[in-house]
Amino acid sequence: MQPRGYEPGPVTRFLAEDHRCLEQLLQTACASADHVAREAYDHFRAGLLRHIGMEEKILLPAAQRWNGGKPLSIAAKLRLDHGALAALLMPTPTTLIVATLCRILEQHNLAEESPDGWYDICDRLAAAEADQLVTRLRATPKVAVLPHSDTAAVLSAVHRALERAGYALDSDSR
Ligand SMILES: [Fe+2]
Ligand SMILES: [Fe+2]
Secondary structure, eight states, X not given: OOOXXXXXXXXXHHHHHHHHHHHXXXXXHTOSSSOOOHHHHHHHHHHHHHHHHIIIIIIHHHHHHHTTTOOOTTXXXXXXXXXXXXXXXXXXXXXXXXXXXXXXXXXHHHXXXXXXXXXXXXXXXXXXXXXHHHHHHHTOOOOOOOOXXXXXXXXXXXXXXXHHXXXXXXXXXX
């Protein structure tokens, strides 16, 4: 629940709305218990990669600039989470991969969207530049997705990226 008097700024509103669109796509992709709907999942993959690109290529560098050239303390963890999320998009989506994605996204999005979270910090640092920043974010082009790969090298990269960010695949964590 948001504290009384909290008004999300332009950056928070724009990126939180993108989170909702991505959640909707993932929900559509996983509507059936026994298989993942590939077309919706591909839209989700492309959308999540674009979203991560907006944060990594535009928002994190801008926040660092506004912060006097120093990366925000949360930046390293955000980048590790993005690495884990992007890695999970590489293999064919199994129910365990999708469950792991949902779990990480839920925590990650909360850390970004909550009052005093990363987006709120960016809105406060951006101040008068916030609307201009949203225009740049909005102009980010679509991302093309590569075919899935389930090679041993890819699967081990997924495990390593998850481990670096402090997570494990759902099957590993039970
Ligand atoms: Fe993010
Ligand atoms: Fe995000």
